[in-house]
Amino acid sequence: MSTINNAPIVLTGDRPTGPLHLGHYAGSLQQRLRLQDEGYRCFVMIADMQAYTDNADNTAKIRNAIPQVVSDYLAIGLDPSRTTIFLQSAVPELAELTMLYMNFITVSRLERNPTIRDELKMREFERDIPSGFLCYPVSQAADITAFKATCVPVGDDQLPMIELAQEVARKINRAGGREILPTPKSLLSKVTRLPGIDGKAKASKSLGNAIFLSDSQKEVKDKVMAMYTDPNHIRVSDPGQVEGNVVFSYLDAFENDQEKVEDLKRRYRGGGLGDVTIKKELISSLERVMMPIRDQRAANDVDYKDIIRQGSKVAREAAVQTLAEVKDALGVFSI
Structure with missing residues (x-):
């Protein structure tokens, strides 16, 4: 698994709740391919912990989707020798960073997040909001900053998430008295949001209104x-x-x-x-x-677990270093 010294760093990923579709391809996957080919250091995360925030009662759905997502990555041309593909839950430092960052972000700030508001409405949680779901923008900020990503390919619906990651980076730098974390920037694709085939605002796995990359x-x-x-x-x-x-x-x-x-x-x-x-x-x-x-896809004959295992090892090395720097800057007691 190669790394590229001094190259701009990209962090992006997907929740493993089913196969990827043309909305993902137009909105982010094409960007990832371009950045990979242009020599960026790319981290692509399978966000299983974030998928649990509204699927905790159906872990089999997430477990079964992980190989599907990796298969889609390889089929569109992501190369594990140039792009680090890793599993969020295999990098526990991300959870520790999330816990630290949560102390810098208020509940009211999370509730004002337009993406969260839209998702809450769609899922009809009302006030029965899983706490993990409400806080997953903080988790995303941890994912982005753990690898010191400078750009994040997103659709326009995810821009509020990047704004919160920027806010977290500034607050940590201010609290630490020095610049530890770069301020990430959004990288929008030409197609920021692809509608569902039924005319609804967005193609979605959960709504079943998408054309999947694995479709015949x-x-x-x-x-x-x-x-x-x-x-x-x-x-x-x-x-x-x-x-x-x-x-x-x-x-x-x-x-x-x-x-x-x-x-x-x-x-x-x-x-x-x-x-x-x-x-x-x-x-x-x-x-x-x-x-x-x-x-x-037909030509691929790979061990998906080995790709994830090797990528997660590389990702964890980077996250361990960032966590140590953040804790040192914040004066967290260490033994």
Whole structure:
């Protein structure tokens, strides 16, 4: 497992609650590949401890999803010799940093976090909020700062999490009297949020409205043909609305020929272009993305546990060093 001295450091990851989908690919995975190829030192975390915050009664779901997530990483081209893939729970120093950081962040500050508010509403927790769920932005701050990450690829819905990590870094540096932790910056992709195939605001594993990276050619075709378009576009001759039309959102994200997409939009708005036609165009676009991923997945013959074990060893070495520096700066008693 190689490391790159003096290279910019990236931390990103995913909760293992199921296979990854095209929203992950457009929002973060493509960025990770680019950063890996440009020589950044990349840490990619399988955030199992954060997944427990709202899945504590279904640990099998998380356990079974971990190999799926690693398989998706390798299929899209992440290389364990250049990207450190590790398991959050295998780096206990992250939990200790979280405990330290929680003393610098108030409950009201966590409750004001827009991402947390949206997630609480979606899960209908009301006031029965698992404490781990409320505090997981602090855990994310620990994950980011433990590796002294300077940039974090995220979708726009995660920007409040990065803001809190920045706040934590500043508070720890101020309390320690010197700069221990760099202030991380967000790295937004071109597609910050991909809608669900049903027209809902966001493609999601939990909502079952996503195209998964592991989907077969038939599954992709069936999902595209069921996509939400313009409910008022009843006849081919009717003018259609592009805004809010999921097919065009996906064409914007995945079709390389954007001039063709703009032409399709013009014709759709003017009437005379049917939903089936634009869906067939999208199926072709997605196959150009998905086919290499399927081929790579079929070619992979690896020990997933060994990849995680080796990556977690590298990640823990970095986290141990950061924890020691933070504790020393804060004057934590040591023996």
